[in-house]
Amino acid sequence: MILDLTLKSFFELREKKGLKFVYDQILYNYEKVRQTNCIITSNFEALNFNNSDLNGKKEFFGVPVVIKDNIVTKDILTTAASKILEGFIPPYDATAVKRLKEAGCFIVGKSNLDEFGMGSKNKNSVYGACLNPWDITRVPGGSSGGSAVAVASRICVAALGSDTGGSVRLPAAFCGVYGLKPTYGKVSRYGLIAFGSSLDCIGVMASDVNTVREILNLISGIDENDETSVDSSAFPEPVIKKRFGYLNLNEFRNHIDPEILLTYSKTINFFKEEGYECLELNLEFLKYIIPCYYIICTAEAASNLSRFDGLRYGFSLDATETELDSYYLKIRTLGFGEEVRRRILLGNFVLSAGYQGRYYSKALKLRGRVFRMMEEVFQNIDVLLTPTSPVLPPRIDESQTVVQEYLMDIFTVLANLCGYPALSFPAGFSSNNLPIGVQIIGNLFSEDKLFHYAELFERNHEFNKAVPPILIC
Ligand code: GLN
Numbered sequence: 001m002i003l004d005l006t007l008k009s010f011f012e013l014r015e016k017k018g019l020k021f022v023y024d025q026i027l028y029n030y031e032k033v034r035q036t037n038c039i040i041t042s043n044f045e046a047l048n049f050n051n052s053d054l055n056g057k058k059e060f061f062g063v064p065v066v067i068k069d070n071i072v073t074k075d076i077l078t079t080a081a082s083k084i085l086e087g088f089i090p091p092y093d094a095t096a097v098k099r100l101k102e103a104g105c106f107i108v109g110k111s112n113l114d115e116f117g118m119g120s121k122n123k124n125s126v127y128g129a130c131l132n133p134w135d136i137t138r139v140p141g142g143s144s145g146g147s148a149v150a151v152a153s154r155i156c157v158a159a160l161g162s163d164t165g166g167s168v169r170l171p172a173a174f175c176g177v178y179g180l181k182p183t184y185g186k187v188s189r190y191g192l193i194a195f196g197s198s199l200d201c202i203g204v205m206a207s208d209v210n211t212v213r214e215i216l217n218l219i220s221g222i223d224e225n226d227e228t229s230v231d232s233s234a235f236p237e238p239v240i241k242k243r244f245g246y247l248n249l250n251e252f253r254n255h256i257d258p259e260i261l262l263t264y265s266k267t268i269n270f271f272k273e274e275g276y277e278c279l280e281l282n283l284e285f286l287k288y289i290i291p292c293y294y295i296i297c298t299a300e301a302a303s304n305l306s307r308f309d310g311l312r313y314g315f316s317l318d319a320t321e322t323e324l325d326s327y328y329l330k331i332r333t334l335g336f337g338e339e340v341r342r343r344i345l346l347g348n349f350v351l352s353a354g355y356q357g358r359y360y361s362k363a364l365k366l367r368g369r370v371f372r373m374m375e376e377v378f379q380n381i382d383v384l385l386t387p388t389s390p391v392l393p394p395r396i397d398e399s400q401t402v403v404q405e406y407l408m409d410i411f412t413v414l415a416n417l418c419g420y421p422a423l424s425f426p427a428g429f430s431s432n433n434l435p436i437g438v439q440i441i442g443n444l445f446s447e448d449k450l451f452h453y454a455e456l457f458e459r460n461h462e463f464n465k466a467v468p469p470i471l472i473c
Contacts (some may be wrong), residue, residue: 002154002471003022003025003154004207005026005157005207006157006206006208007206007215008065008331010063010157011156012078013049014054014062020049023047024165026155027047027264029140029153030044032471033201033468034132035136036130036136036232036470037129037130038112038145038146038149038153039112040069040077040109040111040125040153041069041079041110043106043107043109046107049062056449058103058104060100060104060105062104062105063104063106063157063158064098064105064106064155064156064157065105065108065112065149065160065215066107066109066111066155066158066159066160067097067109067110067147067156068147068159068160068161068162069108069110069111070116070117070162071094071097071109071151071160071192072090072094072097073093074090074091077110078110079191080113080115081113081114081116081124081125082115082116082125082126082333082337083335083337084331084335086191086314086315086335090191092191093191094188094190094191094202095190095219095223095225096158096188096191097191099218099219099221100124100160100218100321101216102408108155108156109112109150111145111149112125112127112130112145113130113144113147114145114167114339115145115336116305117143117144117193117418119142120141120142120166120167120409121139121141121145121169121405122146123139124143124337124395126337129304129396130145131149132149132393133153133470134393134433134469134470138174138393138394138395138396139393139396139397140171140393141170141174141175141393144159144167144168144171144179144205145159145171145174147168147171148161148171148175151175151207151226151333152175152207153468153470154336158204158205158211158215158222159204159205159206160205161203162200162201162295163200163202163412164196164199164416165197165199165412165413165416166181166388166408166409166411166412166413167203168201168204168205168424169246170389170408172424173206173253173424173426173435173437173438173439174392174434174440175315175435176437176463176464177205177426177464178204178205178208178209178217178423178424178464179203179207179424179437180212180216180421180422180423180447180450181203181421182421182447183201183420183444183446183447183471184416185229185232185241186201186229186230187201187203187216187219188202188222188223188229189201189226190223190225191322195301196298197304198244198300199293199300202219203418206353207232209451210324210455212423213447216447220232230445232445235445237448238445238446242270242275242276243277243279243384244276244277244278244347244381244385244453245278245280245385246281246381246384247278247280247281247282247283247286247386248281248383249261251264252286252390257430259430259431260359260389261387262389264386264387264438265383265456266427267438268275268385270457270460270461271385271457274456279381281384281468283373285369286410288366289410289417290406290407290409290410290413291363292363292367292370292417293416294346295359295362296363297343298346298350299360300347301343301347302343302351303346303347305340306465308331309328310327310332350363350404367417370414371418374418374420375443376402378442378443382442382449383441383446383449383450383453384441384443386438387411387437387438388412388437389411389412390411391409392407411439413441420443421447422440422441423440423451423454424437424439425438425454426434426463426464427457428463429466435466440453
């Protein structure tokens with residue numbers, strides 16, 4: 001039998017059968033899904049725990065967690081799935097990791113991702129693509145693909161991911177789990193390898209709402225190492241209006257999978273039947289949002305990634321014979337993958353003299369306008385429901401243009417541009433048994449509203465209990 005690995009069921013099993021029993025199950029599951037390539041560095045040795053005496057131990061003692069490999073972990077290899085960080089063993093923990101460890105959690109592995117978080121399929125990894133456990137010919141979504149696979153495959157209770165434009169939510173949707181991008185600032189970014197600093201958030205993936213909430217509570221809060229971190233307890237508890245918004249998707253209809261549209265409308269109807277009012281929204285700016293996001297994130301990435309020079313840590317070459325500039329050129333050409341180099345080039349272009357006004361400044365203006373428009377929208381509704389992805393998980397070998405891949409982020413980047421919290425939850429399956437996610441976006445610091453809506457849905461559907469076929473056979 002395949003165990004459920006929510007926090008609640010973990011606590012029950014730990015109490016009744018002992019930690020060793022749970023860990024044996026996890027190792028068994030890992031053997032079954034090893035071929036998905038979800039883990040870059042495993043730390044399963046941490047799981048050889050025989051003693052079931054929990055007296056005096058912390059509440060979260062032994063909770064197995066997986067950490068995306070662009071979040072630094074003391075004494076455990078951290079690569080961001082890039083050659084340029086080859087052999088990098090950080091001397092410190094990210095704040096979120098430190099807080100999990102202090103609570104008693106065990107890190108069981110570092111998960112696969114798109115290099116530096118850049119991608120939507122988890123194919124851009126120097127360690128090879130990660131595969132979807134629901135169908136190993138398909139992608140698990142990116143960039144936090146490995147974390148989503150680890151949760152769906154029951155090898156951890158929760159996983160941390162990072163979300164700059166949807167990287168927690170898209171893989172959550174493709175793998176049938178929950179993925180939360182918290183409000184910007186709620187979780188410290190200290191120790192998260194920077195991609196787009198004004199967009200980056202550490203997020204939580206798990207197989208029920210309660211686990212997401214509990215893990216979020218452990219990792220959030222102000223941190224002296226991150227100037228943008230916020231004490232969110234200072235914000236008032238949101239009042240539930242029982243009114244939500246949904247998108248008029250007529251204009252995009254031809255670009256969205258019909259089974260996703262169907263699941264989306266079923267989800268809307270479910271809330272209506274529960275007595276919630278709804279409001280149809282025409283968000284005109286949606287068609288500009290992808291260029292806006294890609295201009296801002298590449299500009300910030302070009303600047304953030306300039307620190308990787310092959311001199312102080314990670315990948316290096318014998319520099320004795322080389323002049324400094326050509327050393328940088330060589331290291332950065334060999335060390336970064338194609339997508340990362342593309343983004344550095346694009347980012348430097350949109351920031352360059354003569355083009356900055358045309359691209360970067362315009363994108364910033366649009367970002368401000370979108371925020372002001374959304375502020376008005378949230379006057380009338382608790383949350384906005386959208387599909388998480390316009391498409392079902394693509395096949396690994398399906399050829400897509402770069403722009404087609406960028407368009408997969410159409411529904412997710414809004415939350416990053418405005419700093420909003422957003423949660424993808426399992427909302428159904430396609431006719432060929434692939435998970436479908438729906439996204440809930442809320443106003444700043446309204447995580448509790450997202451949980452309220454998602455929990456109501458979860459109690460009545462339980463799509464989160466379904467087990468990927470790879471674990472059963
Ligand atoms: N797919 C988006 C990108 O490639 C999202 C990345 C992310 O959230 N880290 O930029």
